[in-house]
Amino acid sequence: MWQAVNTSEHVRYAGQSRRRLVMVAEAELADYLDEIRREVCSRCVERPPGGPPCAPLGKECGIEMHLPELIDAIHEVRSDSIVPYVLNNRHKICEHCTLLHSSVCPCPMDYLAVLLVQAVESVDRRQEEAVALTN
Numbered sequence: 001m002w003q004a005v006n007t008s009e010h011v012r013y014a015g016q017s018r019r020r021l022v023m024v025a026e027a028e029l030a031d032y033l034d035e036i037r038r039e040v041c042s043r044c045v046e047r048p049p050g051g052p053p054c055a056p057l058g059k060e061c062g063i064e065m066h067l068p069e070l071i072d073a074i075h076e077v078r079s080d081s082i083v084p085y086v087l088n089n090r091h092k093i094c095e096h097c098t099l100l101h102s103s104v105c106p107c108p109m110d111y112l113a114v115l116l117v118q119a120v121e122s123v124d125r126r127q128e129e130a131v132a133l134t135n
Contacts, residue, residue, distance in 0.1 A: 028127070032071055035123050036063065040115040044108045062107035063116070066093045070109065074120045086113050 040063070041052045048057040055064055063070065073092040077084045089109065099105050109116065 031123050035119045039119045040112050062109035069093050082114050085117050
């Protein structure tokens with residue numbers, strides 16, 4: 001069972017796994033967004049010229065629309081397979097998305113899932129290393 005623990009910056013969840021669930025703070029969100037734009041969006045075939053960000057250019061993107069929820073959904077899974085990540089994303093995010101069953105569904109979040117998980121885990125590792133250096 002996950003338990004919320006308040007900190008001065010944001011709420012963290014402590015649980016059985018070493019991985020953490022995070023309601024992402026603005027500063028951390030920027031780290032994740034930078035990594036995702038560099039490693040994921042750069043490979044998106046739906047990215048409009050000049051994107052990202054894509055929404056201001058007329059392209060609705062599930063990654064941009066649901067970034068905090070996406071990060072939390074990825075943190076909830078630990079697997080060597082992408083399938084549990086995709087299934088959890090679909091349950092936690094897609095089922096509630098306003099674009100579900102529209103002409104833009106599935107969005108890039110689906111076919112770029114491997115890169116998304118790698119990007120989030122890369123930021124997580126850097127954050128863990130930074131914490132370890134300060135201890």
